[in-house]
Amino acid sequence: MSLEAAKAAAAALGVCAVAKGHVVGIGSGSTVVHAVKALAHRHLTEQLNIKCIPSSFQAKQLILEHGLPLVDLDSHPVIDIAIDGADEADANLTLIKGGGGCLLQEKIVISCAKKFIVIADHTKDSKRLGEQYTKGIPIEVVPIAYVPITAKIIKEFGGEIVLRPAISKAGPCVTDNGNFILDWKFDKTKDFNWDDVNTKISMIPGVVETGLFVAMADKAYFGQADGTVTERSAK
CATH class of the missing domain: 3.40.50.1360 (Rossmann fold)
Structure with a gap:
């Protein structure tokens, strides 16, 4: 099938x-x-x-x-x-x-x-999250803040973050709301409390929303x- x-x-x-x-x-x-x-x-x-x-x-x-x-x-x-x-x-x-x-x-x-x-x-x-989906957790951010947000998330939780590129144009992907998306590739060996992670990332100034539901x-x-x-x- x-x-x-x-x-x-x-x-x-x-x-x-x-x-x-x-x-x-x-x-x-x-x-x-x-x-x-x-x-x-x-x-x-x-x-x-x-x-x-x-x-x-x-x-x-x-x-x-x-x-x-x-x-x-x-x-x-x-x-x-x-x-x-x-x-x-x-x-x-x-x-x-x-x-x-x-x-x-x-x-x-x-x-x-x-x-x-x-x-x-x-x-x-x-x-567990990350078993099959390897692109990471999307995080929608205000464009001017994506660099400091990247640094703060990596310092707090580790892993790697990629600014999502656009597919058919040069530069980053821009959402329907005019923002950028960071894809956070977290350490799959760690046991995260996803509710806590979601709350802490959401509280960083410039973060609009996370892809953690x-x-x-x-x-x-x-x-x-x-x-x-x-x-x-x-x-």
């Missing part, structure tokens, strides 16, 4: 949690594409009367392309359920997100949701290579 098929299987189960009249937060990434397709089918065939709030430009385009009702946090500050992918999830459903650069808006949308469902393929499922996920669906889907709830 291909990874895309595994993602589609996880997404199909994940959107089953959406009920009629729900306000739904839509995340970003390749697995969310499958979720939006499945959600659009349910919206059409079951007359769900849902409303969707995007967490990125990509998510907004997906919502519009599939004919789903688009709203925002100004009009709907409380979200019934958010559906998003992850770059990696550990045994406690602590997540690394932000590989696509949308961590800030994703975390804002998820923080407004009563329930957060993770959908992913089996390669994102780990016992601690105690936010309620349930995760992981599509397996054999076509089955593994479910895991937060502890």
Whole structure:
């Protein structure tokens, strides 16, 4: 079974949690594409009367392309359920997100949701963070502060930090919010208290948001290579 098929299987189960009249937060990434397709089918065939709030430009385009009702946090500050992918999830459903650069808006949308469902393929499922995802933890920062922030994180926690480069232009990657992204490649041999790490990094002046999503996920669906889907709830 291909990874895309595994993602589609996880997404199909994940959107089953959406009920009629729900306000739904839509995340970003390749697995969310499958979720939006499945959600659009349910919206059409079951007359769900849902409303969707995007967490990125990509998510907004997906919502519009599939004919789903688009709203925002100004009009709907409380979200019934958010559906998003992850770059990696550990045994406690602590997540690394932000590989696509949308961590800030994703975390804002998820923080407004009563329930957060993770959908992913089996390669994102780990016992410990860093087992499979090797690009590090994204940290969105104000551009003028990226050098001192880099120094402070390395001094406090060790590891290496890379300023994420843009793909199709010279210079750094710039987020939807006009910021830079640092990718922190932490020491995988250390046992980190991720809640503590997230708090300390977030308190550094110039840090906008981290890609650590601690105690936010309620349930995760992981599509397996054999076509089955593994479910895991937060502890």
